Amino acid sequence: MTVYRSMIKLVFLLGLATNAFAAAQPDTKQTKIDGTQGYRDEMHRPPEPWKGPPRSGAKVYADSCATCHARTTQGAPLPDDDVEWRMRAGKGMDVLMAHVIDGYKELMPQRGGCPNCSDAELKAAVLYILGQSGITPGSMSANK
Numbered sequence: 001m002t003v004y005r006s007m008i009k010l011v012f013l014l015g016l017a018t019n020a021f022a023a024a025q026p027d028t029k030q031t032k033i034d035g036t037q038g039y040r041d042e043m044h045r046p047p048e049p050w051k052g053p054p055r056s057g058a059k060v061y062a063d064s065c066a067t068c069h070a071r072t073t074q075g076a077p078l079p080d081d082d083v084e085w086r087m088r089a090g091k092g093m094d095v096l097m098a099h100v101i102d103g104y105k106e107l108m109p110q111r112g113g114c115p116n117c118s119d120a121e122l123k124a125a126v127l128y129i130l131g132q133s134g135i136t137p138g139s140m141s142a143n144k
């Protein structure tokens with residue numbers, strides 16, 4: 001009798017365990033496919049338009065540009081590296097802006113990685129970066 005009871009208990013417990021296991025492991029295959037699909041959609045979705053007031057250069061810099069420009073690992077010039085920025089500023093604002101908008105060489109992404117930034121916001125960010133090296137548009141040589 002006791003053996004019979006413990007058998008029932010065992011089956012019951014096994015059932016619980018299996019259910020718990022199943023619950024803890026949702027259909028991972030499906031989740032993975034959905035996850036990947038979500039990621040793909042994310043990649044191709046046009047950027048959410050920015051509905052707030054125009055962002056300052058400092059904000060755009062902090063939110064987008066700093067990912068690369070605040071560290072030495074990406075090869076992006078640091079904002080207060082005046083030697084580097086003086087050299088780049090020599091290209092003139094139009095060229096710098098074209099490089100920000102279209103991307104530049106391998107690592108500088110289009111629109112500095114801020115697809116919903118307006119040209120004006122991107123320009124504010126460039127001016128902010130240049131300002132950290134004491135470069136003002138007035139002090140830049142060629143086109144402003």
Ligand code: HEC
Nearest residue numbers: 064065068074075076088096099105107108112113125126
């Ligand atoms: C994914 C990394 C990354 C992000 C994000 C990024 N940059 Fe850059 N940026 C670079 C790198 C790397 C260079 C240097 C490219 C070179 O000269 O080889 C660069 C160069 C530049 C230059 C100089 C271009 C020239 O003609 O010399 C400007 C201006 C610039 N970035 C502005 C920005 C602004 C503004 C943002 C944010 C809106 C931004 N970057 C975001 C990586 C990045």
